[in-house]
Amino acid sequence: MTKPSAKPSSTNKNxxxxxLKILFSIxxxxxxxxxxxxxxxxxxxxxxxxxxxxxxxxxxxQGSILCFVGLLLAYSFWMNRLDEQHGYEEEE
Amino acid sequence: MDQTVWNFIFIGITFGIYxxxxxxxxxxxxxxxxxxGGSVSPFANxxxxxxxxxxxxxxxxxxxxxxxxxxxxxxxLMGWTGGFVLLTTLMVPYLRKFGKATVPDFVGxxxxxxxxRLVAVICAIFICMTYIMGQMRGVGIVFSRLFSIEIWMGxxxxxxxxxxxxxLGGMKGITYTQVAQYCVMVxxxxxxVIFISLIITGDAMPQLGLIGDYIKDGPDKxxxxxxxxxxxxxxxxxxxxxxxxxxxxxxxCITAALMIGTAGLPHVIVRFFTVKNVRAVRKSAFWTLSFIxxxxxxxxxxxxxxxxxxxxxxxxxxxxxxxxxxxNWENQGMIAWVDKNNDGVMQYRAGKVFAGKPxxxxxxxxxxxxxxxxxxxxxxxxxxxxxxxxxxxxxxxANPEMAGLPPWVIALVMAGCVAAALSTAAxxxxxxxxxxxxxxxxxxxxxxxxxxxxxxxxxxxxxxxIAIAAYFGINPPASFVAKTVAFAFGLAASSFFPTLIMGIxxxxxxxxxxxxxxxxxxxxxxSYIIYFQFLTDSKDYWFGxxxxxxxxxxxxxxxxxAFAVSSVTAPPPKxxxxxVEEIRIPKGAGKASQH
Numbered sequence: 001m002t003k004p005s006a007k008p009s010s011t012n013k014n015x016x017x018x019x020l021k022i023l024f025s026i027x028x029x030x031x032x033x034x035x036x037x038x039x040x041x042x043x044x045x046x047x048x049x050x051x052x053x054x055x056x057x058x059x060x061x062q063g064s065i066l067c068f069v070g071l072l073l074a075y076s077f078w079m080n081r082l083d084e085q086h087g088y089e090e091e092e
Numbered sequence: 093m094d095q096t097v098w099n100f101i102f103i104g105i106t107f108g109i110y111x112x113x114x115x116x117x118x119x120x121x122x123x124x125x126x127x128x129g130g131s132v133s134p135f136a137n138x139x140x141x142x143x144x145x146x147x148x149x150x151x152x153x154x155x156x157x158x159x160x161x162x163x164x165x166x167x168x169l170m171g172w173t174g175g176f177v178l179l180t181t182l183m184v185p186y187l188r189k190f191g192k193a194t195v196p197d198f199v200g201x202x203x204x205x206x207x208x209r210l211v212a213v214i215c216a217i218f219i220c221m222t223y224i225m226g227q228m229r230g231v232g233i234v235f236s237r238l239f240s241i242e243i244w245m246g247x248x249x250x251x252x253x254x255x256x257x258x259x260l261g262g263m264k265g266i267t268y269t270q271v272a273q274y275c276v277m278v279x280x281x282x283x284x285v286i287f288i289s290l291i292i293t294g295d296a297m298p299q300l301g302l303i304g305d306y307i308k309d310g311p312d313k314x315x316x317x318x319x320x321x322x323x324x325x326x327x328x329x330x331x332x333x334x335x336x337x338x339x340x341x342x343x344x345c346i347t348a349a350l351m352i353g354t355a356g357l358p359h360v361i362v363r364f365f366t367v368k369n370v371r372a373v374r375k376s377a378f379w380t381l382s383f384i385x386x387x388x389x390x391x392x393x394x395x396x397x398x399x400x401x402x403x404x405x406x407x408x409x410x411x412x413x414x415x416x417x418x419x420n421w422e423n424q425g426m427i428a429w430v431d432k433n434n435d436g437v438m439q440y441r442a443g444k445v446f447a448g449k450p451x452x453x454x455x456x457x458x459x460x461x462x463x464x465x466x467x468x469x470x471x472x473x474x475x476x477x478x479x480x481x482x483x484x485x486x487x488x489x490a491n492p493e494m495a496g497l498p499p500w501v502i503a504l505v506m507a508g509c510v511a512a513a514l515s516t517a518a519x520x521x522x523x524x525x526x527x528x529x530x531x532x533x534x535x536x537x538x539x540x541x542x543x544x545x546x547x548x549x550x551x552x553x554x555x556x557x558i559a560i561a562a563y564f565g566i567n568p569p570a571s572f573v574a575k576t577v578a579f580a581f582g583l584a585a586s587s588f589f590p591t592l593i594m595g596i597x598x599x600x601x602x603x604x605x606x607x608x609x610x611x612x613x614x615x616x617x618x619s620y621i622i623y624f625q626f627l628t629d630s631k632d633y634w635f636g637x638x639x640x641x642x643x644x645x646x647x648x649x650x651x652x653x654a655f656a657v658s659s660v661t662a663p664p665p666k667x668x669x670x671x672v673e674e675i676r677i678p679k680g681a682g683k684a685s686q687h
Binding site for chain 2: 009012015016019023026027030034035038039040042043046050051052053054057058060061062064065066068069071072073075076079080083088089090
């Protein structure tokens with residue numbers, strides 16, 4: 001079973017609050033690029049184009065997926081840095 | 093060399109590799125069997141998860157679905173990739189830290205209740221069972237096409253192979269086989285698309301071709317490909333390819349349900365229990381989505397290319413001038429032409445070719461394609477001018493032939509289909525067998541059984557599961573398999589996702605709340621799906637939300653009920669609250685998995 005962490009609880013609390021901030025930033029962008037650009041504002045974005053494709057359509061079929069991959073890279077980077085700041089880092 | 097010889101060579105080599113890996117990585121303990129000992133590298137796990145995730149349906153049908161639906165298919169593209177953002181940020185790092193072998197383990201411990209564990213086990217079994225049936229059917233169909241055998245023989249061969257390496261090697265065997273299967277899939281999928289992109293747009297990268305110019309009519313007539321496809325579509329009576337969905341709310345709900353469902357699928361979650369620690373989980377999730385994106389970013393390009401090519405090569409052509417692949421696939425019942433206006437020319441338009449059922453062409457006994465089009469015995473729908481029927485799966489299957497590629501590429505695509513079906517089936521089989529051996533036998537029925545006995549139960553359960561899946565693969569309940577996607581995702585979205593999220597992010601939600609929430613969420617989602625899919629033909633949906641999207645509402649109900657019930661009952665015990673605190677801190681996951 002799990003044991004309570006040896007760290008003082010203020011460190012844990014601080015860590016948790018910052019990680020929630022990172023999480024909400026990631027999820028905000030996630031929502032904006034997919035549901036926002038790909039569905040809700042698709043029609044207005046279609047007025048612009050990327051190459052030969054309307055932007056809203058392109059966001060739904062290509063752009064949002066590229067953003068998702070970028071988001072996971074950013075998440076991993078930010079969370080690892082947060083771990084190091086709080087002394088929770090581990091070797092892979 | 094003959095096509096059949098190439099098929100045998102490719103399938104033979106890939107099967108040899110899979111079996112070799114299975115023997116090399118035989119599991120010795122339950123820990124290796126369930127989570128590969130928690131020692132898989134993030135990169136390898138990423139590849140394996142991508143292969144696990146992409147099923148036969150994704151591989152064979154997705155591009156065809158996009159070609160047919162245009163923008164409307166974006167819900168699948170976003171839904172099945174965006175779910176990984178939810179999965180990575182909200183679930184797997186914390187569940188990995190918790191460090192147990194299965195998802196019901198977490199539910200049972202966090203909500204300190206075997207009743208909650210049992211509900212979770214039933215959901216896991218149901219989700220995986222519905223999913224695996226479709227995979228077995230897929231394997232059977234591919235084999236029957238490849239070697240001209242009956243579908244039931246194909247299902248049995250596929251089932252035997254999967255049982256051999258999943259039952260023997262457990263998670264360890266599955267993981268390394270899936271790495272090999274991903275490699276086969278990615279080459280099989282992208283190579284033909286690169287060639288077809290070069291022919292149509294002159295760009296070697298399909299994603300650039302998608303936003304590039306159509307150059308097949310000569311450089312002076314170049315125009316943006318998307319403009320071309322929109323024009324073709326409206327000329328033939330279809331909606332514009334890029335036209336918005338007619339019901340934005342439904343599009344929103346389906347996308348949300350697919351994303352949330354993805355994040356709640358047990359066979360995807362357990363994949364992240366195989367890496368060493370939380371840091372490795374984050375990295376592995378990034379690799380997973382990258383590998384998935386390679387195929388998901390290619391599929392929309394393939395959809396447009398294939399549809400343009402299809403119309404240009406078929407429409408307004410005489411049957412005698414039709415390309416060879418038309419006749420090949422006509423013999424397979426995948427494409428058919430009915431000369432409604434008797435002008436000897438094939439007209440491809442919007443609308444149905446056949447009226448009522450069967451949906452697929454049924455040929456008259458004495459008709460062959462040697463002299464002319466095969467005659468069908470279906471009722472003809474004379475209300476539309478469309479004369480060409482095609483099965484959307486040929487977009488991927490016939491793609492190499494449409495691009496004029498050599499026979500070995502066709503064999504590679506077939507090997508890719510088989511790899512996609514086998515890798516997903518193996519992952520599902522593992523969750524099914526651990527649900528029975530670990531969650532049901534060890535944790536609920538008899539906690540005293542030894543590690544060895546538990547392994548024996550796991551192997552027996554995987555045999556049982558594959559036998560049932562094979563049975564339903566051979567005798568699919570009428571049109572059931574196609575509708576099960578709504579089931580699996582709706583269930584995962586309305587049961588596991590909210591329950592796991594609340595378990596991690598709230599210390600207040602207790603066992604009463606979680607159980608009530610799960611039951612209401614699942615109850616609502618299941619009744620809605622069963623009512624509209626099986627009991628009535630009416631499409632009089634609530635606010636126009638189709639059964640595929642109802643899991644989103646089910647999730648909202650689960651959250652609401654769980655919070656309401658928890659707020660009027662006692663908070664969880666102190667040690668559970670401490671446990672929740674503990675899983676929020678990433679350090680020490682490696683140690684925690686020694687159970």
